[in-house]
Amino acid sequence: MAKINATILIIDDDEDVLLSAKLLLKKQYSKVITRSDPKEINQLISSEQLDVIVLDMNYRIGFNDGKEGMYWLKHIRSINSNIVVILMTAYGEVELAVNSIKEGAFDFILKPWTNEKFLATINAGLELSRKNQKIDLLKSTNEVLSDNIARKFGPMIGKSSAMQNVLNTIGKVAPTDASILVLGENGTGKQHLAREIHRLSNFNKGPFIHVDMGALSENLFESELFGHKKGAFTDAHEDKPGRFEMAEGGTLFLDEIGNLPLNLQSKLLTVIQDRKVSRLGEGTERNFNARLLFATNAPLNEWVAEGKFRQDLLFRINTVEIEIPPLRDRVEDVEDFVLHYFNEFKNKYNKKELIISSEIVDMLKEHHWPGNVREVQHTIERGVILSDGKELKRENFNLTTVKVGATNSSSVAEFDNLNLNEIEKLLVQKAMDKHQGNISKAAKELGLTRAALYRRLEKYNL
Ligand SMILES: Nc1ncnc2c1ncn2[C@@H]1O[C@H](COP(=O)(O)OP(=O)(O)OP(=O)(O)O)[C@@H](O)[C@H]1O
Numbered sequence: 001m002a003k004i005n006a007t008i009l010i011i012d013d014d015e016d017v018l019l020s021a022k023l024l025l026k027k028q029y030s031k032v033i034t035r036s037d038p039k040e041i042n043q044l045i046s047s048e049q050l051d052v053i054v055l056d057m058n059y060r061i062g063f064n065d066g067k068e069g070m071y072w073l074k075h076i077r078s079i080n081s082n083i084v085v086i087l088m089t090a091y092g093e094v095e096l097a098v099n100s101i102k103e104g105a106f107d108f109i110l111k112p113w114t115n116e117k118f119l120a121t122i123n124a125g126l127e128l129s130r131k132n133q134k135i136d137l138l139k140s141t142n143e144v145l146s147d148n149i150a151r152k153f154g155p156m157i158g159k160s161s162a163m164q165n166v167l168n169t170i171g172k173v174a175p176t177d178a179s180i181l182v183l184g185e186n187g188t189g190k191q192h193l194a195r196e197i198h199r200l201s202n203f204n205k206g207p208f209i210h211v212d213m214g215a216l217s218e219n220l221f222e223s224e225l226f227g228h229k230k231g232a233f234t235d236a237h238e239d240k241p242g243r244f245e246m247a248e249g250g251t252l253f254l255d256e257i258g259n260l261p262l263n264l265q266s267k268l269l270t271v272i273q274d275r276k277v278s279r280l281g282e283g284t285e286r287n288f289n290a291r292l293l294f295a296t297n298a299p300l301n302e303w304v305a306e307g308k309f310r311q312d313l314l315f316r317i318n319t320v321e322i323e324i325p326p327l328r329d330r331v332e333d334v335e336d337f338v339l340h341y342f343n344e345f346k347n348k349y350n351k352k353e354l355i356i357s358s359e360i361v362d363m364l365k366e367h368h369w370p371g372n373v374r375e376v377q378h379t380i381e382r383g384v385i386l387s388d389g390k391e392l393k394r395e396n397f398n399l400t401t402v403k404v405g406a407t408n409s410s411s412v413a414e415f416d417n418l419n420l421n422e423i424e425k426l427l428v429q430k431a432m433d434k435h436q437g438n439i440s441k442a443a444k445e446l447g448l449t450r451a452a453l454y455r456r457l458e459k460y461n462l
Pocket residue numbers: 152153154155156157158184185186187188189190191192193255297373374377448449452
């Protein structure tokens with residue numbers, strides 16, 4: 001029979017005990033170390049990858065109060081709480097052993113032991129030790145991934161007075177527990193701001209969990225947000241935590257909150273009020289402790305009046321409301337965005353010699369940017385890719401939408417008599433025609449996510 005790959009340390013001052021334990025365990029496990037003096041623990045913990053330590057409770061002749069065993073148990077746990085400690089105790093010291101479990105021992109083995117029970121206890125301990133190690137690994141992986149995502153979002157750009165006001169407000173509210181509702185058109189940077197609030201908050205050591213309500217189908221909302229128990233519905237093949245649980249100790253960002261169906265709005269309200277969640281199909285409630293942030297580009301106040309959004313929920317989520325102005329209303333920021341993305345993409349596409357003239361920057365400053373910052377990002381990326389000389393040229397950009405200030409341009413005339421919704425509909429239609437219904441290409445051109453474009457197609461019946 002193949003041995004289990006594990007290192008077990010046994011410490012007991014009785015050489016007979018050590019010998020018989022070693023004879024039994026070495027048939028099962030790849031490495032079994034025995035020591036009679038617990039003082040060697042420190043050195044062994046640093047030199048060996050220990051999975052389980054089996055520790056006697058008493059070491060000095062005549063002493064059987066178990067104090068030494070308890071001391072070493074606490075000591076091991078303070079150095080590495082992933083190592084599973086199993087205590088060995090003689091008949092009559094069971095009460096002591098039970099106390100040791102309160103101090104973090106995994107279990108105890110009564111001397112003299114039966115081999116079967118001894119092995120079963122060690123195997124169970126080993127399983128826990130493996131789980132502890134896996135959790136540690138996942139925590140580290142999670143930290144690296146979160147860091148990578150945060151880097152992808154980059155620095156906060158916005159020297160315009162409008163953005164300075166926004167940043168000033170978040171500086172004040174980020175360290176509080178207040179729920180924040182971020183408003184703004186698509187691509188204005190709502191998620192970017194939510195991440196900045198998380199960074200400045202007291203929850204910044206925890207995860208940032210983003211839920212795009214616009215991308216969830218109606219029957220998935222509940223289980224995504226609150227989790228489910230195995231068997232709660234046909235596809236629930238295993239227990240699964242919801243996003244509320246995943247955000248524990250961090251921030252839960254519910255994006256496009258306006259997309260939450262009415263019946264779930266009341267459930268969300270109860271969860272936020274009680275700060276408790278229960279998984280679908282499960283009776284027990286779990287407390288949650290996470291910062292809640294919300295965002296939408298929907299006119300929630302109008303929706304309340306139309307009965308599409310619950311007023312009590314709106315009051316709960318908008319303790320502080322922050323509106324990010326569209327980019328056309330903070331033209332002072334355009335140049336910084338252009339240069340930021342220009343540097344990013346010329347590095348990415350290995351065009352380090354490429355330059356951008358002030359004429360091109362001025363041209364870009366005049367553009368209306370209906371897709372806001374995301375449109376700048378995509379426009380510059382496309383421009384850098386299409387450029388072939390040393391300098392970005394006008395023709396590398398395909399700016400066909402309204403130009404601010406270009407009063408005699410035909411595109412302005414075309415939009416002159418339309419309201420914002422009609423212009424949006426026209427732009428969406430144009431992009432869809434141009435790309436023959438290809439959602440990804442049209443979304444990219446408009447500076448929208450696919451989900452955001454789908455919502456508009458639905459809204460305008462296109
Ligand atoms: N102030 C800013 N500084 C730097 N980058 C920004 C800023 N605002 C937005 N961005 C960048 O613009 C892109 C779009 O921003 P984001 O996804 O936060 O917008 P959004 O309002 O949440 O969009 P949507 O409503 O479509 O979900 C992201 O790449 C983001 O990093």
